[in-house]
Amino acid sequence: MSLQSSAPFLPSWLTWWQRPFPDANTLLLPGRQPALVDTGFVGHAEETAAWARAHARDIDLVVNTHWHSDHVGGNALLQLQGAAIAAGAPEAEAISRRDPGCCAAEYLDQPVAPYTVDVALDDGQVLRLGDADWEVVRTPGHTPGHLALWQPEEGLLVVGDALSDYDVGWVNLALDGPDAATTALVSLKRMADLAPRVILPSHGSIPSDPDAALVGALRRAQRLVDDPDGAVWYGARRILAFALMIRDGIPADAIEPYLHARAWLTDAARLLDVTPEALADELVTTMLRSSAVVLRDGRLHATADHTPVAAETLRVPYPRAWPVMGPR
Known part of the structure; x- marks a missing residue:
C-alpha cells in the first residue's frame, strides 16, 4: 500500500x-x-x-x-x-x-x-x-x-x-x-x-x-x-516474529535449536531469570496461542502482514566481516 x-x-x-x-x-x-x-x-x-x-x-x-x-x-x-x-x-x-x-x-x-x-x-x-x-x-x-x-x-x-x-x-x-x-x-x-x-x-x-x-x-x-519483564517479553516477541517473516517461516523441528543459538534470547532469559530452553518453549507456545504465529506445512510462520523475502538476498556478512573502508 x-x-x-x-x-x-x-x-x-x-x-x-x-x-x-x-x-x-x-x-x-x-x-x-x-x-x-x-x-x-x-x-x-x-x-x-x-x-x-x-x-x-x-x-x-x-x-x-x-x-x-x-x-x-x-x-x-x-x-x-x-x-x-x-x-x-x-x-x-x-x-x-x-x-x-x-x-x-x-x-x-x-x-x-x-x-x-x-x-x-x-x-x-x-x-x-x-x-x-x-x-x-x-x-x-x-x-x-x-x-x-x-x-x-x-x-x-x-x-x-x-x-x-x-x-x-x-x-x-x-x-x-x-x-x-x-x-x-x-x-x-x-x-x-x-x-x-x-x-x-x-x-x-x-x-x-x-x-x-x-x-x-x-x-x-x-x-x-x-514492567521491565513485560518489556523483555515484548521485545522477544517482536524479534521472533521478524525472524519468521524474513525466512518464510522456520521448520517447527528447527525452531528451538534456532532460538537456543540466539544471543538476544539468552539475554532475555537472564533478565527474566529463566533458562533459555524454558524461555524458547514459552515464547513459541504463547505466540501460537495468541495467533501471532501459526503452524503451516510443518513451518512456523508469523501471521502479521508482510512481504516475502528471497532467501538468497539474506546472504550478506555480519558487520564483524564488513570491509574496512576509507572516506569516500
Missing part, C-alpha cells in the same frame, strides 16, 4: 510509501537535494532503489532514523548509486569503526549489507532535504542513536520506530541498559511537546489524530517502564 503526497494532510512536495514488514515506511523528498528517509530491508533493496529512481531519479542523501535492518537495508545499493548516508552520531561512529555490534545485525540475526556513514547527525542540526529544512531531534530509546526529523513550517514529524498509531518501539534492556525504557519515554514526551500536525511513523498508517497517537504511545511506553 502506498500513501502518496496527494493525501489532504501531506504537502505536495513529499511522497510517502507505506510498506508492510519487513520494510520500514519510506519518505521521499524530491527537489534540489533529493533525499530518502530510511531504505527498507536488504531483501527489497532493488525495489527501494527502483521506486526512488521512478519518483526522483537520483538520490543525494539517505537519512536513517536508526540502524535496524528494516531501515538501512537499501543503504548499500543506494550508496553504490551515488547517495550519501546520514545517521545519528552514536551509530555513525560505530559504523565508521566497523564495530561488530553494528545495527545489532548479528545479535538479532537480521542481515544488513555493508555501508558507510558520510554524515553524522547531532541534535538540533538542520538538514536541507529536498527543498525544505528539517531539524534533527535526538530520540534515543528504541536504539541509542534513534532520531526524529521535524519540519516546523508544516508541523511534520518523522518519528521512526518511537511510535505508531498502534504501538511503540520495543526497547533492549540487555544491550542498552535498564533505563532504556525510561529514555524512550522521555523521547516521546519531547516529541509530544512539539505538537506535530502530522506524525510519519516507520510502520503502519499515518495517524489520523496525532494527539491521540501520542497520548496512546505515552501510556504504552509508561507500561514498559513500570
Whole structure:
C-alpha cells in the first residue's frame, strides 16, 4: 500500500510509501537535494532503489532514523548509486569503526549489507532535504542513536520506530541498559511537546489524530517502564516474529535449536531469570496461542502482514566481516 503526497494532510512536495514488514515506511523528498528517509530491508533493496529512481531519479542523501535492518537495508545499493548516508552520531561512529555490534545485525540475526556513514547527525542540526529544512531531534530509546526529523513550517514529524498509531518501539534492556525504557519515554514526551500536525511513523498508517497517537504511545511506553519483564517479553516477541517473516517461516523441528543459538534470547532469559530452553518453549507456545504465529506445512510462520523475502538476498556478512573502508 502506498500513501502518496496527494493525501489532504501531506504537502505536495513529499511522497510517502507505506510498506508492510519487513520494510520500514519510506519518505521521499524530491527537489534540489533529493533525499530518502530510511531504505527498507536488504531483501527489497532493488525495489527501494527502483521506486526512488521512478519518483526522483537520483538520490543525494539517505537519512536513517536508526540502524535496524528494516531501515538501512537499501543503504548499500543506494550508496553504490551515488547517495550519501546520514545517521545519528552514536551509530555513525560505530559504523565508521566497523564495530561488530553494528545495527545489532548479528545479535538479532537480521542481515544488513555493508555501508558507510558520510554524515553524522547531532541534535538540533538542520538538514536541507529536498527543498525544505528539517531539524534533527535526538530520540534515543528504541536504539541509542534513534532520531526524529521535524519540519516546523508544516508541523511534520518523522518519528521512526518511537511510535505508531498502534504501538511503540520495543526497547533492549540487555544491550542498552535498564533505563532504556525510561529514555524512550522521555523521547516521546519531547516529541509530544512539539505538537506535530502530522506524525510519519516507520510502520503502519499515518495517524489520523496525532494527539491521540501520542497520548496512546505515552501510556504504552509508561507500561514498559513500570514492567521491565513485560518489556523483555515484548521485545522477544517482536524479534521472533521478524525472524519468521524474513525466512518464510522456520521448520517447527528447527525452531528451538534456532532460538537456543540466539544471543538476544539468552539475554532475555537472564533478565527474566529463566533458562533459555524454558524461555524458547514459552515464547513459541504463547505466540501460537495468541495467533501471532501459526503452524503451516510443518513451518512456523508469523501471521502479521508482510512481504516475502528471497532467501538468497539474506546472504550478506555480519558487520564483524564488513570491509574496512576509507572516506569516500
